[in-house]
Amino acid sequence: QVRLVESGGGLVQAGGSLSLSCAASGSFFAINNMGWFRQSPGKEREFVAGITWSGGTTSYADTMKGRFTISKDNAKNTVYLQMNSLKPEDTAVYYCKGKIRDFRLGINLYDYWGQGTQVTVSS
Numbered sequence: 001q002v003r004l005v006e007s008g009g010g011l012v013q014a015g016g017s018l019s020l021s022c023a024a025s026g027s028f029f030a031i032n033n034m035g036w037f038r039q040s041p042g043k044e045r046e047f048v049a050g051i052t053w054s055g056g057t058t059s060y061a062d063t064m065k066g067r068f069t070i071s072k073d074n075a076k077n078t079v080y081l082q083m084n085s086l087k088p089e090d091t092a093v094y095y096c097k098g099k100i101r102d103f104r105l106g107i108n109l110y111d112y113w114g115q116g117t118q119v120t121v122s123s
Helices: none
Strands: 003-007 010-013 018-025 029-039 046-052 058-060 068-073 078-083 092-102 109-113 117-122
Touching: 003 092, 003 109, 018 029, 018 092, 018 117, 029 068, 029 078, 046 068, 046 078, 058 068, 078 092
Parallel strands: 010 117
Antiparallel strands: 003 018, 018 078, 029 046, 029 092, 046 058, 068 078, 092 109, 092 117
């Protein structure tokens, strides 16, 4: 079974930086793309950034452009999110999501989610 495990959350002061990582593990799988989402209390989960696995094409939500950078390490099946100039409104649980083909299940792509990691930005 494919699993996504995030790490790197924590508490940081406004203006500071944090780096998140998310590693995919399992057997006989292929990643199509991966991304980061976040959810604050009382709000819907929102898209943060995404990256295609083969070409490395990135996309960002408008409010994160210029502050957040998504990157990947294909050999480690890991996606990263570097967050700079953090603001209190960036406080949320951050989730990684992978669109992954698990060959044990066939050729279809499925969405896999990590367990989430808390990011808290103090003012």
